Amino acid sequence: MKTSLGLVLAFCLAGLQFVAITIIMSSSYVTSERVLLNHARSLLRDVGVNTIAHSKGFLEPAKGAAELAARIAENRIIASDNRELLEQLLFQQLQTAPHLAGLFYGDQRGNFVYVKHSEEPAPFRSKIISRDGEDRETELIWRDHTYEPVSRIADPADTFDPRNRPWYLRAQTERTTVWTDPYIFFSSQNPGITIAVPVISDDGDVQGVVGVDIEISELSEFLSELKIGENGTALIVNQNGDVIAHPKPSLLRAVNTDGTFRFAGIGEIEDQIAQAAFGDLSRMDQVLIDTERYAEFSHRGADYVSTIMPTMSTELPWTIAVYAPEADFIGAIVQNRTRNIWIAALVSVLTGVVGLFLANYINRPVRAFAVRAALISQGEVDPAAPMPRTYKELERANTALTEEIMQRKTTEREYGQTFELSSRGMVQISAETGALIRVNSKFASIMGYEVEELLERNVADFLAPEDPALFDQIVDETLESGDASIEQKCVRKDGQSVWLRVNAIMIRDNHGKPLHIVATINDITKTRNTQKQIEKLNRDLSHLARGELLGQMAAGLAHELNQPLTAITQNADAALMTAGENKVQNEELNQILRDLDQQAHRAADIIKALRSFARKGEEWKTPFDLDALIDQTLHLVQAEATEHGVSIAVALDDLPRVLGIRIQIAQVIVNLLRNAIEAMAESDSTDRSVRITASVEKGFVKVSVDDTGPGVDPGLDLFSQFETSKADGMGLGLSICRSIIEAGGGRMWHEAGDPSGARFCFTVPVADK
Amino acid sequence: MTDNKETVFIVDDDEDIRSSLTRSLSKRGFVVETFDSAQAFLDAYEPGLSGCIILDYGMIGMNGLELQQKLVTEGRALPIVFITGHGGVPESVQAMKAGAVDFLEKPFRTDTLVERIRQALKISAATSETRKKALRAKMMLDTLTTREREIVDMIVSNPSNTTSKEIARALQISPRTVDHHRARILEKMQANSMVELIDLAIASQRLS
DSSP: OOOOHHHHHHHHHHHHHHHHHHHHHHHHHHHHHHHHHHHHHHHHHHHHHHHHHHHHHHHHHHHHHHHHHHHHHHTTSSOTTOHHHHHHHHHHHHHHOTTEEEEEEEETTSOEEEEEEOOSSSSEEEEEEEEETTEEEEEEEEEOTTOOEEEEEEOTTOOOOGGGSHHHHHHHHHOSOEEOOOEEOTTTOOEEEEEEEEEEOTTSOEEEEEEEEEEOHHHHHHHHHOOOTTTOEEEEEOTTSBEEEOSSGGGTEEEOTTSOEEEOBTTTSSOHHHHHHHGGGGGSSSOOOSSOEEEEEEETTEEEEEEEOOOOOSSSOOEEEEEEETHHHHHHHHHHHHHHHHHHHHHHHHHHHHHHHHHHHHHHHHHHHHHHHHHHHHTSSOTTSOOOSOOHHHHHHHHHHHHHHHHHHHHHHHHHHHHHHOSSEEEEEETTTOBEEEEOHHHHHHHTOOHHHHTTOBGGGGBOTTOTTHHHHHHHHHHHHSEEEEEEEEEOTTSOEEEEEEEEEEEEOTTOOEEEEEEEEEEOHHHHHHHHHHHHHHHHHHHHHHHTHHHHHHHHHHHHHHHHHHHHHHHHHHHHHHHHHSSSOOHHHHHHHHHHHHHHHHHHHHHHHHHHHHHTTOOOOEEEOHHHHHHHHHHHHHHHHHHTTOEEEEEEOOOOOEEEOHHHHHHHHHHHHHHHHHHHHHSOOSOOEEEEEEEEETTEEEEEEEEOSOOOOTTOOTTSTTOOSSSSOOSOHHHHHHHHHHHTTOOEEEEEOSSSSEEEEEEEEBOOO | OOOSSOEEEEEOSOHHHHHHHHHHHHHTTOEEEEESSHHHHHHHOOTTOOEEEEEESOOSSSOHHHHHHHHHHTTOOOOEEEEESSOOHHHHHHHHHTTOSEEEESSOOHHHHHHHHHHHHHHHHHHHHHHHHHHHHHHHHTTSOHHHHHHHHHHHHOTTOOOHHHHHHHHTSOHHHHHHHHHHHHHHTTOSSHHHHHHHHHHHHTTO
C-alpha cells in the first residue's frame, strides 16, 4: 500500500517529538528515582548511626557511675561494710545522674545496699540488707532530696540475696564490668539493663559487686523523636531478636505465662511493617550483623525502604533497624513526575498539532497538485492553466504530466471523432460481460435506439432468439486470431430483423489481458434481401419454365391460335352462304361446313379452358418497381454473359412503379437478354455489349434491349410462332413474350439497331398513383 | 372510297382474318373495305364517311384502342365493334367507355357480329343525317355576303337582342338597311323565320 505524503509528514513531525519527550521523561524518571532511593538509604544509615551514637551516649554515664562506685568501694574510700556511708555515696550518685534507675552494692557476705528512685511517700528509697551469718535484717528507708529520712520500715519477709543474682555471678566470674541483656524491671516494669562492676580487694578477691540499673525507655523516646522522612521508624533489636526500643514503647512488652513481662520478639511485635521488614532476623540464632543491610520491600501495596545497621559492640550486641515508606522520599518526585507527564503529554499534543499543521502546510502544494492532476484527467481543468505556487520538483512533474495529458487528449479526440463520425456503426463492448461501453450514432440509427438507451444494454439484447451465440463466437474468434468477421441477424428496437456484418477486434492491455472488443457494424439487410429476391426470382422462373410451361404457352398462344380459328369460322360461314346460293342444296356439304364452324369454336373453347386453367396458379397484376426487377434479372444472366464475354450496361430513367405480373415481366426481360447474349455469342464481333434502357412514355414505361449482334433477318417475323433465327430454337420465346406483354396491356416490337444489331422494345403500363 | 353506301371497314393486321371476314360479310351483302393497320385506315380516311369499323384490338404499331381514341378526339366518330384475341376485361371496359358498340372475343359467331354491325350502322345512319343537314346549312351560309354573315353571327351569338335597331346601332348602319339584309338572308338560307335560321347556323357549326 502506498502511504500518503501528508500522513508520513504528520507522523514524523508529531511522532518523533513524542518519542523524544517519552525518552527524556523515562530517563529522568529512572535516574531521579534511583538518586532519591540512594538518598533515602543514606538517610536511613544516618538515622542508624545517630541512634547508635545516642544509645552509646545514653548508656555511657551509667557505666561511668558504676565503675566510679566500684573504684570507691575498692579503694576503701568508704568502708564497704559501712552501709550508712555506702548508702549515702550511692544516694549522691543517684542524685547526680537522674537517668539512672538505681544503684546498689552487694558483698560476699550477702549484705546489700540499694538506692533507687521512688514515688511515694518520698522521691528516694533505700533498701538495706544486713547479714550476720544466717541472721538477716532488711530495712526500707524513704528519704527526701536532702537525705532526711521520711519513713522507715523493716521487712522481715524479704529473702533477697545479691549473691544469687545473675549480674553478681557474671561480674564475680568475669572479674570485669558486665552488661546484662535488657530486661523488664520488676519494680518499674520498664525496660532496662544492669551494669555490674566487681569490687576486687588488694589480695585479688572479689569483695562484692556494684551495680547500676538504667532504664532504656529513654531510647524508645529518643527513637520516637527521630525524624525519618515523614513516617519512618527506627527500632533496636538485641541479639536474641527482641525489640528493646521502639517509638511506641507499649509495643515492647509481652506477658509471660506466669504473669511476668518480657520483650516482644521482632517476629511477633505488633508493628506489621517491622515484622515484614525484619521478621527474618528472628530466625537467626543470634542477631549479629556485620555490615549494613539495605532493602526495599512492599507491604500492603505500599513501597518501603529499610536498613539494618551492624551490631553496635560486643558489650551492646544490639542492632538498629530502620524502615520508611518510599513515598516519604520520592512522593514529591512522583507527584512532580505525574505533573511532568501531564505537561509532557500536553506539550506532545501541542507540538503534535503544530506538527500536523506544519505537515499540512508542507503537504498542501502536493495535495493541490494531486487534485489538479485528477481534475485535469477528468477534463475539468485545462492543463494549460497556470500552476498555483508549488515546489520546483512538482513544477517539473506538472510539465511532464501536462504534456502527457495533452497528447492523450489529442489521441482520444481523434479516436472519438473516428468513432463518432464513422459512416459505419461502431461499438465498444466489454469482453467480459458483453455490455456496450460506447456506441456511435450510426449504430444507434441502425438499431433504432437512442445512443443513451444503448449504453444500458448488452449485446445479448439484440440477438435474434433463434441464434444467440454471436457474442461468444466473436469473443472466441478474437481471442484466437485477434479479429472476427461474422454476419448476424439482430432485432431492432421496433422488433424488425436487421442483418449485420460485424467486424470485431480485441483490445488488450499491456499484459495481454483482454479489455474490450471494438466492432464495426454494417447494415446488410438490404443486400441480403436483394440476394434473397434474386434467388426467389430464379426459383420462380425455373418453376415457370418447368412446371407451367404448357399453361404459359397456352396463355401466350391463345391469341395466336384464336386468329386462325377465327379465320376458319368465318370461312366456314362464307362457304355455307356460298353453298346456299346453289340451286340444289347439298345438305351433306352444309353439314360439313357447320361441323367445321362448330369444331373451330370447340377448339377455341378448349384454349379458353386451358388458359383459365393456367391462370389459376398465376399471380394477379400488382404494382412493382421495374428498375429493381431489371436489376435482379441481370444477376440471373450475368454468369452467361461473362461466359460469352458480353458486357451489360443499364441506363434507367427515374421510373414510376408499373402494373403487371412481375414474374412474367421478369421472364420477358430474361428472354430478351438471353436472346441478345446468344446472338452475339455466335457472331465474330469483338464488341459484345447489351444495353438496357427504360423511359416513361405516355402512361407506359418503355424498355429497350439493344445488342451489338448481327441483327435480325428482315424476312423473319420473330413474333410468330416457330419462326426462329436460332439453330436449336423452338420459335416460341418471343411469341410468348409478346403475348405476355400484350395481355398486360403493353406492346412489344422489334427495331433495327443503331448503328447495327437488334433492338427489342416493350411497354408496361404505369401503375395508378 | 365510296361514300354513298354504308360501308364496313375491317382493320386487322392478320391477312387471314381480313379475307375470311370479307368473304363472310360480303356474302351477307355488306360493303366491306379492309386495312392492315390503324395507320392505313387513318391515311385513307375522309370526312363524311359513313358505316362502321370492325377493329382488331392487338396490332403492331398503333393498337385498336389508340385508333379509337384518335378518332373520338378528332370528332371523326364511326361506330366501332372491337374484335380481340385476348379478351382482357380492363381493355374492354376502356373501349366501351369510349363509345364502342361491343368488344367481341375471337373467335365469334358470325351472327353475333352481323347483329352488332347492323346496330352500328343504325347509329352511323343517324349521325349521317345530322351531318347532311349541317353540310347543307354550311353551303347556304357560304352564299351570304360578308355583311350578311356578320348579321347572322350577331343574331346567333345573342338571340335575345335581334331587333333591327339594335343590330343597326352595333354595326353603325341604318335600321332600314338591316331590314333589307335580313330579308335577303332568310331568302338565301331558305328559312321561314329567324328561329329556323338560328337552327341552321348552329347545325353548321357541328361540322367543324
